[in-house]
Amino acid sequence: MFAAVIMLMLGTSCGFAAPVRIKDLVEFDGVRGNDLVGYGLVVGLNGTGDGIRNTPYTEDIMSNLLERLGVNVTGEQFRPKNVAAVFVTAELPPFSRAGSHIDVTVSAIGDAKSLLGGTLIMTPLTAADGQIYAVSQGAVIAGGASANADGASVVQGVPTSGTIPAGARIERELDFDFSSLRTLRLALRTPDFTTAGRIEQAVNHEFGKNVARMLDAGTVEIDVGATRARSPAHAIGQLENISIEPQQRARVVVDQRSGTIVMGDDVRISRVAVSQGNLTLRIREEPLVVQPNPFAAGQTIVVPRSSASIEEESGPGLAEIAEGTSLSEVIAGLNALGVSPRDMIDILKSIKAAGALHAEFVVR
Template structure:
């Protein structure tokens, strides 16, 4: 018998403003101080028969032939049938101010029908940015994130063996030109835009420097003008700013994740006066196949006749219950628990309260 039930986990998070002040570096980014995405197309060798099949992935054969020809091996008109190589896409992030010769981590993922990258080695692969220029070159042994075991009639896979990483597997060959020391101003970009938080960052910076060097431009941007400080080193100024602390504000939110059955309710959530009634619906399906066979010495054959028993049961639920106005999070949880509401019913109740306009928070359903 299969029962269709939803298990819900509810997480109650306190408001961030009730916690200790947070550093600016944990709330915002500095405009221009960011990484750059890199991507490349390469070849992994040394696989134990788990690579691409050239019939299904002809681009792997072309890539292998090109590599061998560059190494001085003539493979013209040769039929390559190796299962020890795989075509992959290599990705990485070039950190801000990365210098030539420094090393960065890379991720490797198959694009053909390879079954595993365990034991493979990535051959020298150029990594390009959005402008088409090569900024790094990757090469090295792959650490795959899974394992696969295969027999004649079964295959067991743990994790994702078709992708992996190479720690410090790429060397930076080209630097991103950015004269940071000559900038006159910089923008502080909040990760979660909020006017209150932005003005608090402005006040904290101006108070620390004892002059008006920061101006709030919008809910997500605070402009810092270095010329107000005279001849200074921008790097030292930002190092001082990013360690200042403020108390950030956040919007009241209720986040519902149907896939994992998780509900996250912020402490700032408020509910107006509303009446709630909840019923419980259970659907059960069971299979009881019957075997039908002919009488002795009669012509015919034995067949299995499927038989499905489906039951839809409406279990007694709670009657109408009143939730008082301006209910806080703790009052809401306490009231719903007292009413006997099960966790799997919480999602429907919250969505209905939001539809009635009584839930004063952003409802985010993922």
């Protein structure tokens, strides 16, 4: 059974995009997060932890932790089933201050069956520079459930991964003096010369002077001093809510696994004729068993008997799509052929190969 085809008209009927705030189109230079990662232990599991024989590093870190707490386990043999080694990941937001909290994600790295009901022991989180910026600890909220029996088992979701809301406390702040910036760079998430030019014009109109300058398709530079704002933060607060009409390339996105097709309103097709039909190959095996007479000294043998045939459906014939056809007309024309979503994807590929589809074709 094929999935439904989704075709979205991105934009209004007149061909212009809806106004979008600058803050939704760009990233501000210096305003960015940083990834954090740590390695720790989740304890208190109900027998669903790591198998120590398969994950000896879990025993090593458990021994080191107990020794730091004053418990001597040298030479002792212990095989806990309620402990799991995990990676802890988080993102340090921009302008985070010491003492504030952030969410963390906890993921098992051994053969633990589930982290449900576990508690993460104090885990330092480091950034790419090797410095510790946060410390995480708390009860893990697992994202699924599992149950096992002698003859069957069931798993729903992903019980080996979970989150801890506000589970990490920031201990170190990023050394970045944002107020000292004399220029700001706006990095477009989707580089486009037309969009960058419109941002430049809109910002200059808002401030009444030339404070913005387009450097390339993905960068617009702002002169903070020319804005007469008290600080770069005040300048960003004033310009980030300015609305413009962004431009984007015509694009057709196809997901072959689900049979989903998404096309923008600016997709155009040159004059082309399309025909679609189905070719079916059938092979039938009907082996015949031949037995000898009751008093004969022969053997029972199997005689192969096969038949093969090819059937081709006539289809609706050729359908012409006129030059300069819009998205709505393309949809009506393809639907008139009565094709399935999978066949429609093949038709779009063929139209693109013929040079009649004037859009970027993205296959996922």
